[in-house]
Amino acid sequence: MNFEYSFEKISCKDVENFEKIRNVTLPYDYKQFLLLNNGGKPIKRRFQSKDGKITSSLMMYFPISESVEISLDEKYKIYSIGKIVPSNFLPIGIDPADSLICLSVSGNDIGKVYFCDMDYFEEDNELKKEFISLISNSFTEFTGSLYIPE
Template sequence: MTMTNDSFNEIEKYLIELGISSGADSYSEEELIRLEEKYEIDFLEIYKIFVFKYGNSTFENDVRYRPLKQSHWTGKDGLNAFGSFFGFEEGADNLEENIKRYYDRIPNSIVPIADDGVGNLICIGIKGNHIGKIYFWDHENEITAKVMLNEKEYVGVSVDDYWENIFLIAESFFDFIKSFEIEEIVNESDIDSKIVSEKMSDNFMAMMLAAKAELEAKEKNRKEKKKEN
């Protein structure tokens, strides 16, 4: 337990540097025990300490993380986008609701603990060789969709055996948190220069800047709503 506490203290210092805000309330251990018993989950102690204090937390800064195995969602800089951690508050980021929602869509050796804001999951291993490891689940390539599209090579393949859309992020929750980085803010003047240098059309530049502004507004609104809750 002492080693676990030391590890948590280290990642907590890093989380504070990244600008994390603590959850609205502290949660009872009984609530997590009930969840573990209901879904036959045994979370590692370091994650339990984290979710009690930082479940449903937001970051003051935009942050991304560096996965061990990249997917088509990974940027050219090797970083993945991050949305929010799940916790015990009601709503879209409720931990139990997300476990229930994806129960038959992801292998039973992992459970979702966060998302990237665009439908993909960040999961933690809870069984076998996967215990404690952190994974990225790509919603665009899940087996349910392949079966619905009648892709014959996947007929008879179980969700538990299908890992084509799952990518290793980190060997541990500790390593996952330490892989976070504050996203660099790109000035619009830099974007303009890049567009000019690549001789892009004025219409394309306007569309890109409008899309960027819309995404920033949506993200700002999401964070403000989470803080109000």
């Protein structure tokens, strides 16, 4: 995977610390991605939902980092712990309209990647299920499906 830019390299210990602090187990393929790239802006970034109803672009993968505001930990605190998206979702990226790309980190859909359309978020309520769309069945499938628009 090629990036316009990425963030500082991290170690296995950084990933383990994130998992321990947030009490989550990241899917293996996503952990490997973080160790290789640690977020950033990919060159191939266009994606579609499984049902074909959503087409958008991934503008940024969030990094594990204490030196940037757009870190994985900050987004997890705001959106998952803040009950804006389902608690088993880890926001891993963002599109141009500030909608989220989320990875399920627990439950019967662990490892699946979803699009959370934040245009429909209502204050003090979790995002409704009808505004959450499946993108792929795994992180590897998601990254493999990204393309450059014509």
